[in-house]
Amino acid sequence: MTDVVTFEKLPSEMLLAGKGFRLKDSDPDATPGFPGGKSDGEALLAHLDGRLTTLQETLFAESRFGGTKRILLILQAMDTAGKGGIVNHVMGTMNPQGVQLKSFKSPTPEEKSYDFLWRIEKAVPAAGMVGVFDRSHYEDVLIHRVHRWASPEELERRYAAINEFEARQTGAGTKIVKVMLNISRDEQKERLLARLDDPTKLWKYSSNDVKERAFWDDYMDAYQKAIEKTHTDAAPWHVVPANKKWYARIAVQQLLLDALEGLHLKWPVPELDVALERDLVERS
Amino acid sequence: MTDVVTFEKLPSEMLLAGKGFRLKDSDPDATPGFPGGKSDGEALLAHLDGRLTTLQETLFAESRFGGTKRILLILQAMDTAGKGGIVNHVMGTMNPQGVQLKSFKSPTPEEKSYDFLWRIEKAVPAAGMVGVFDRSHYEDVLIHRVHRWASPEELERRYAAINEFEARQTGAGTKIVKVMLNISRDEQKERLLARLDDPTKLWKYSSNDVKERAFWDDYMDAYQKAIEKTHTDAAPWHVVPANKKWYARIAVQQLLLDALEGLHLKWPVPELDVALERDLVERS
Numbered sequence: 001m002t003d004v005v006t007f008e009k010l011p012s013e014m015l016l017a018g019k020g021f022r023l024k025d026s027d028p029d030a031t032p033g034f035p036g037g038k039s040d041g042e043a044l045l046a047h048l049d050g051r052l053t054t055l056q057e058t059l060f061a062e063s064r065f066g067g068t069k070r071i072l073l074i075l076q077a078m079d080t081a082g083k084g085g086i087v088n089h090v091m092g093t094m095n096p097q098g099v100q101l102k103s104f105k106s107p108t109p110e111e112k113s114y115d116f117l118w119r120i121e122k123a124v125p126a127a128g129m130v131g132v133f134d135r136s137h138y139e140d141v142l143i144h145r146v147h148r149w150a151s152p153e154e155l156e157r158r159y160a161a162i163n164e165f166e167a168r169q170t171g172a173g174t175k176i177v178k179v180m181l182n183i184s185r186d187e188q189k190e191r192l193l194a195r196l197d198d199p200t201k202l203w204k205y206s207s208n209d210v211k212e213r214a215f216w217d218d219y220m221d222a223y224q225k226a227i228e229k230t231h232t233d234a235a236p237w238h239v240v241p242a243n244k245k246w247y248a249r250i251a252v253q254q255l256l257l258d259a260l261e262g263l264h265l266k267w268p269v270p271e272l273d274v275a276l277e278r279d280l281v282e283r284s
Numbered sequence: 285m286t287d288v289v290t291f292e293k294l295p296s297e298m299l300l301a302g303k304g305f306r307l308k309d310s311d312p313d314a315t316p317g318f319p320g321g322k323s324d325g326e327a328l329l330a331h332l333d334g335r336l337t338t339l340q341e342t343l344f345a346e347s348r349f350g351g352t353k354r355i356l357l358i359l360q361a362m363d364t365a366g367k368g369g370i371v372n373h374v375m376g377t378m379n380p381q382g383v384q385l386k387s388f389k390s391p392t393p394e395e396k397s398y399d400f401l402w403r404i405e406k407a408v409p410a411a412g413m414v415g416v417f418d419r420s421h422y423e424d425v426l427i428h429r430v431h432r433w434a435s436p437e438e439l440e441r442r443y444a445a446i447n448e449f450e451a452r453q454t455g456a457g458t459k460i461v462k463v464m465l466n467i468s469r470d471e472q473k474e475r476l477l478a479r480l481d482d483p484t485k486l487w488k489y490s491s492n493d494v495k496e497r498a499f500w501d502d503y504m505d506a507y508q509k510a511i512e513k514t515h516t517d518a519a520p521w522h523v524v525p526a527n528k529k530w531y532a533r534i535a536v537q538q539l540l541l542d543a544l545e546g547l548h549l550k551w552p553v554p555e556l557d558v559a560l561e562r563d564l565v566e567r568s
Contacts, residue, residue: 065487088381092379095371096371096385097387101380101381199551200338202554268486281473281476282473
């Protein structure tokens, strides 16, 4: 156990999209802070599973005694970047009782008839939960910017609305972790071709994915802008290199671990006389 | 892999609460159909994980192309019987995207103001999902019968309503798997004492659990009656011996596997020209 390769520098620092951040400078092939290779990464993922599960259960337990803390992991990425894999391999090992996953698709006509945050508000995690947004309100400043479905003024309104919304969640006890999984254009091509070649993956392929590839640079611009406008102390962005799936998974796992550790969780101690209760159980 | 111990007779047959079923004859310590011990059971659970995950993903994929099939696992049991462990160890390995878990607590005042199936209807699994009810509408014919919160006539109405409700779900594409986890009174005592002795489990302990132990026999009568009244071809009951947690887990895993196999799932084949799409991706 002790010879597992761990991060030398934490993703929460290494991958933070701080002041002056430029998406262009982030290398999708890199493995920042981690000195090992694929098998080391897989070993680390398995090794830290237990810790993640224990922290999650403590978070859940606290909420049963009035705790209001919770986590919200927001995952954004280009298609095929591996959001599903993160959900499956990182969140998949947690207790399903404590995970609240919401995948946001194209809005329904009803959802469209409201402000863009209406459907988001309804999906925020309950106290004690690790919530995950697979896509999110950021679609409203990403694809909407790329295809000019929103005017520049409306986009500005949305950035501000997002910051207010996220600050409010933070104020109510939510630790927000925002992640952009960063793959390269070439890597996406390989993954789309792989879907076409595999009968168990073909169902995930959409002709629309190819069409959107023509807008790649516009998407990168939109991400750059969104990160600039909505990277706040309350809800910072992390850009995770994602060409290597194993790296993206341990990086997000580590971000979650850090977020949970930062909550200083403790097992709740119910107000009861343990000796008396033991006696009652024995006699029952 | 080939030397994993498997079921000699399937839980879907062995544990079926068929005609003339008597709960009193079901031994909570038994391990019907399984010739191995604890370590064999744990090995089998891990061994069949992959199969379960693949079937679940196929179910999910089908729903993306119009499929309406889905699973609903209903878990009922006395406190400490291990519902949470089943959710964690059996469902916990599935892809969270395809699992829809609903834990039913005491109804809220709003829920109480409606018919007992109102809140249940809202929680039925979406197409392609493996839904799990941790407790369910059966509470309304179990604890309500034990404490006489419902009259005999009202209970009869509810049994009938449940059968109609479940038949309707089945008609809409839902495969229902109903499981009662069967622990003994003595085993529950041991587990309650264990909660009192472990600071990481103490938060799960409730003084109320001891009080309910006084009604143990009434609960068993209520289960017997509920199973008699609601064991149908569309939604049969299985009584799973649960004093050995490892056995309960492999039994429920096997019930889920059988249910999924019975759906004859296939990877969807999208209507697209793969060669053309490959060419478009290559050029993109």
